[in-house]
Amino acid sequence: MPANRDNSVRWEDELYDLLRRNNVTQFAYVPDAGHRSLIDRSLADPGVHSVALTTEEEGVALLAGADLGGARAVLLMQSSGAGNCINMLSLIKGGHFPFLTLLSMRGDFGEGNPWQYPMGQAVEPVLSAMGVICLRIERPEEVIPTVSAALTMVFQGGNAVAVLLTQKLLGAKAF
Amino acid sequence: MVADYPQGVDMAAAIAAGFVLDRRAAVPKLIGRHEDFLFVTGLAGTARDIAALTQDGAHIYTMAGAMGGACMIGLGLALARPDKRVLVATGDGELLMNLGALATIAVLNPANLALLCVDNGHYGETGYQKSHTSLGVDLERIAAGSGIKRTRTVASEADLAEGARMLREGNGTAFVVLKVKPDEPPSYKRNMDPTSCRVRFRGALLGTA
Numbered sequence: 411m412p413a414n415r416d417n418s419v420r421w422e423d424e425l426y427d428l429l430r431r432n433n434v435t436q437f438a439y440v441p442d443a444g445h446r447s448l449i450d451r452s453l454a455d456p457g458v459h460s461v462a463l464t465t466e467e468e469g470v471a472l473l474a475g476a477d478l479g480g481a482r483a484v485l486l487m488q489s490s491g492a493g494n495c496i497n498m499l500s501l502i503k504g505g506h507f508p509f510l511t512l513l514s515m516r517g518d519f520g521e522g523n524p525w526q527y528p529m530g531q532a533v534e535p536v537l538s539a540m541g542v543i544c545l546r547i548e549r550p551e552e553v554i555p556t557v558s559a560a561l562t563m564v565f566q567g568g569n570a571v572a573v574l575l576t577q578k579l580l581g582a583k584a585f
Numbered sequence: 586m587v588a589d590y591p592q593g594v595d596m597a598a599a600i601a602a603g604f605v606l607d608r609r610a611a612v613p614k615l616i617g618r619h620e621d622f623l624f625v626t627g628l629a630g631t632a633r634d635i636a637a638l639t640q641d642g643a644h645i646y647t648m649a650g651a652m653g654g655a656c657m658i659g660l661g662l663a664l665a666r667p668d669k670r671v672l673v674a675t676g677d678g679e680l681l682m683n684l685g686a687l688a689t690i691a692v693l694n695p696a697n698l699a700l701l702c703v704d705n706g707h708y709g710e711t712g713y714q715k716s717h718t719s720l721g722v723d724l725e726r727i728a729a730g731s732g733i734k735r736t737r738t739v740a741s742e743a744d745l746a747e748g749a750r751m752l753r754e755g756n757g758t759a760f761v762v763l764k765v766k767p768d769e770p771p772s773y774k775r776n777m778d779p780t781s782c783r784v785r786f787r788g789a790l791l792g793t794a
Contacts, residue, residue, distance in 0.1 A: 436665070461660070470657075471654030475660060478661070478783065479663075498651050501779065504779040
């Protein structure tokens with residue numbers, strides 16, 4: 411569990427509000443415990459499209475399509491999903507599409523499941539190789555400032571940014 | 586005598602299996618007035634079909650890589666612009682690479698989205714190797730099984746009118762398979778720079794890059 415549960419609840423709600431204030435209207439995800447609050451709030455929000463994906467690479471293409479139509483979207487995924495996105499990121503890098511993803515990390519700080527390490531440890535080098543800037547968050551008070559910075563980098567700066575919500579922030583799963 | 590179709594294609598077998606229509610005639614007939622749509626296309630054949638049809642218009646976004654993404658680009662665009670009709674035109678190979686997208690799209694079921702699969706049963710760009718649709722896979726049944734309620738296979742001239750209507754009308758996402766001969770798509774030299782195509786598309790639709 412995170413060190414401070416109250417603090418955690420607060421940033422999760424603030425994070426959804428921050429994305430909505432910045433006109434994010436498409437939330438794409440493969441279901442994940444680390445993003446439960448954002449997913450549930452997007453499902454309950456009639457002002458957005460909540461898009462459940464079968465694999466994360468679908469989300470990469472969805473974000474590009476949203477941009478073609480003048481809308482803003484975010485991809486919520488687990489670290490393992492980063493690997494499923496790699497060739498589809500050719501679309502983002504080649505087309506200079508704005509791209510924002512929030513990753514809940516596995517296979518790092520305190521991970522007990524050996525299957526999570528190969529992709530978890532490869533997230534940053536692999537995304538970097540495809541032109542995605544990675545920003546790590548380890549403390550609750552960093553969440554809102556970091557995602558605010560990412561929103562600017564993506565939707566004003568025209569970049570691809572992955573915000574990594576680490577297991578120091580989220581707490582490591584025991585399994 | 587040299588065959589007038591691509592080397593390596595068993596055209597008689599393809600025709601016997603129902604791949605009969607000429608894509609250069611059937612695609613324009615099925616689409617009709619292209620200005621009524623925003624287009625997202627697949628990589629090779631369908632990019633050339635739609636670029637030739639529209640003279641590489643600013644209302645099309647064609648791919649030449651990132652295979653498997655066409656349907657989902659179309660979904661993002663359709664959700665962003667419910668006031669416009671979005672037509673994804675892609676090939677059997679491109680669609681087969683991300684069949685899960687059909688499930689994702691079926692759940693959202695936007696009424697302004699239509700998916701057109703120009704199915705020639707082959708990977709034309711890589712030398713006309715047979716695709717799974719030449720080997721027993723039925724994309725319309727996959728789409729229907731994924732939950733898309735409005736599906737149709739167009740395999741003859743007689744089917745074209747109904748297929749055309751489905752692409753333009755209805756209260757949910759439509760999925761049309763157009764079965765065509767494994768023959769060359771139109772030769773058309775389109776803009777293959779993904780960034781300038783993005784800027785062109787957004788400029789025309791939104792008045793901004």
